[in-house]
Amino acid sequence: MTLPKVRKRGGSRSHSLPRVFRDLELPTERHWQCRVNGTAGAVIRADVLEILGATRDRVADIVFLDPPFNLGKKYSKSDPKLDRRPADEYRSWLFSVLDESARILKPGGALFLYHLPVWAMRCGSYMEGLGLSLHQWIAVSMKNSFVRGPHLYPAHYALLMFTRGKPGHFNRPKLSATRCRHCDDYVKDYGGYLKIIEQKGLNLSDVWDDLSPVRHANRKNRRGNELPVKLFERVIHISGVRGGLYVDPFAGSGTGALCAASAGMRFLVSDLVESSCAVTRQRLGKMILEEGGESANTR
Numbered sequence: 456m457t458l459p460k461v462r463k464r465g466g467s468r469s470h471s472l473p474r475v476f477r478d479l480e481l482p483t484e485r486h487w488q489c490r491v492n493g494t495a496g497a498v499i500r501a502d503v504l505e506i507l508g509a510t511r512d513r514v515a516d517i518v519f520l521d522p523p524f525n526l527g528k529k530y531s532k533s534d535p536k537l538d539r540r541p542a543d544e545y546r547s548w549l550f551s552v553l554d555e556s557a558r559i560l561k562p563g564g565a566l567f568l569y570h571l572p573v574w575a576m577r578c579g580s581y582m583e584g585l586g587l588s589l590h591q592w593i594a595v596s597m598k599n600s601f602v603r604g605p606h607l608y609p610a611h612y613a614l615l616m617f618t619r620g621k622p623g624h625f626n627r628p629k630l631s632a633t634r635c636r637h638c639d640d641y642v643k644d645y646g647g648y649l650k651i652i653e654q655k656g657l658n659l660s661d662v663w664d665d666l667s668p669v670r671h672a673n674r675k676n677r678r679g680n681e682l683p684v685k686l687f688e689r690v691i692h693i694s695g696v697r698g699g700l701y702v703d704p705f706a707g708s709g710t711g712a713l714c715a716a717s718a719g720m721r722f723l724v725s726d727l728v729e730s731s732c733a734v735t736r737q738r739l740g741k742m743i744l745e746e747g748g749e750s751a752n753t754r
């Protein structure tokens with residue numbers, strides 16, 4: 456994926472490692488920084504409100520939020536109740552995360568929130584109150600969930616894209632038309648548009664039903680849940696810019712950091728759980744070995 460370059464005022468400046476950290480006032484022993492693919496990033500073990508609170512106003516091009524859904528998942532052995540709070544407490548915590556995320560978003564920047572539709576609805580309304588505008592509600596198809604109570608089978612999660620004002624960057628991804636895996640013919644009839652579609656691809660819609668959740672143990676980078684690479688690639692393709700800043704404070708296994716680095720974005724990713732940060736560092740370390748680069752703990 457090739458992103459446009461960030462336009463700088465006042466001449467060029469290299470994206471040196473300390474730039475990501477310069478304005479973060481956090482205990483440095485939890486920082487790990489690296490330079491890879493011509494960009495720089497940081498992995499920090501921290502609580503979401505701590506890391507966002509330590510970040511300057513209006514610096515992020517993308518804030519990506521994949522918070523715990525409060526469904527009782529065990530992210531941490533030391534805090535098994537991390538993902539099981541009273542609903543009111545969870546709501547005010549999530550809204551505080553949105554307050555801080557909105558504060559650090561640049562004009563034109565995009566805030567993505569991945570959540571259950573009911574929480575997307577509540578958070579969406581709250582984000583409008585913070586002066587952000589809904590750009591997209593993306594339905595991400597997720598199979599293998601469970602029917603709960605008297606409802607239809609829930610088959611999608613919501614990926615909200617809010618922006619601060621008019622989006623600074625918006626690239627529309629193109630897809631190849633889907634073919635039947637048995638006969639290799641197209642699954643839809645595109646009529647007279649087929650030639651154009653074959654040449655230029657299909658415009659990505661706001662229903663993403665082609666992403667496979669990372670469920671198999673041999674493909675997962677940690678025991679907890681993990682979003683597919685393609686989802687991050689799309690988010691970064693849509694709203695990213697080379698040299699811009701990607702912030703992901705619920706980074707889990709760090710796929711967002713890897714995709715941001717591959718696209719030449721600076722990144723600031725964090726997670727409360729040290730074992731998740733270790734996985735992210737390890738994956739970035741592998742990328743550094745393959746592509747060149749360096750890493751260091753800040754002291």
Ligand SMILES: C[S@@+](CC[C@H](N)C(=O)[O-])C[C@H]1O[C@@H](n2cnc3c(N)ncnc32)[C@H](O)[C@@H]1O
Pocket residue numbers: 501502503504521522523524530531537679680681682683704705706707708709710711725726727728731
């Ligand atoms: C849904 S998972 C994110 C998965 C991630 N997007 C991925 O693809 O690997 C939520 C993450 O938030 C972390 N987390 C939970 N509470 C947190 C908090 N208060 N501050 C920071 N991270 C937290 C969990 O450890 C978990 O890794």
